[in-house]
Structures are given as C-alpha cells and as structure tokens.
Amino acid sequence: MELILAVCMLSTPGDCREERLSVSVEEVAPIQCMIGAQPIIAEWSQSHPKWKVERWRCGPAGRDGYRI
Numbered sequence: 001m002e003l004i005l006a007v008c009m010l011s012t013p014g015d016c017r018e019e020r021l022s023v024s025v026e027e028v029a030p031i032q033c034m035i036g037a038q039p040i041i042a043e044w045s046q047s048h049p050k051w052k053v054e055r056w057r058c059g060p061a062g063r064d065g066y067r068i
Contacts, residue, residue, distance in 0.1 A: 001033045002062075003040055006055040007048070016054065019044070022061065033058035 001023045008016040021040060023033050041053055 001028045001030075002059055003033065003037050004057050004059050005041065005044065005053050007051045007053050010050055010052050013052075023058065030058050 003021040003023050005019040005021065006016060007019055008014070021044065023036060023040065037056065037058065041056060045051070045053055
C-alpha cells in the first residue's frame with residue numbers, strides 16, 4: 001500500500017508534485033492505511049518544511065497514472 005501525497009512549494013504554490021510513500025510491504029486494508037497516514041504525513045511535512053501537503057490518498061503500491 002502506498003500513501004500518495006499531492007504537495008506544493010510554499011514559496012511558489014503553482015509548483016506541485018506527487019510524492020509516493022510506502023506504507024506497508026504486505027497488503028493492508030485501505031482503512032488501515034487511512035488511519036496510519038496522519039503520523040506519516042506529519043513526519044514527511046516536518047522533514048520537508050518548504051512543501052505543503054495539499055491532498056493525499058492511499059492506493060495500491062506501484063500503480064501509476066492515477067492522480068489525486
């Protein structure tokens with residue numbers, strides 16, 4: 001399962017990208033990902049202070065082409 005973040009630069013809000021964070025090696029239910037996501041997002045935000053998380057979702061690992 002992956003946590004997919006839509007993040008934008010604080011200094012230039014139009015500069016956005018997608019970040020994919022691995023939540024678990026084994027398959028977990030989407031609700032488990034959603035429950036566990038907030039501390040992961042907080043940690044990512046703290047280590048990337050120039051970026052702001054605009055949106056996020058959980059999804060299957062390795063899937064490309066699906067935007068949030």
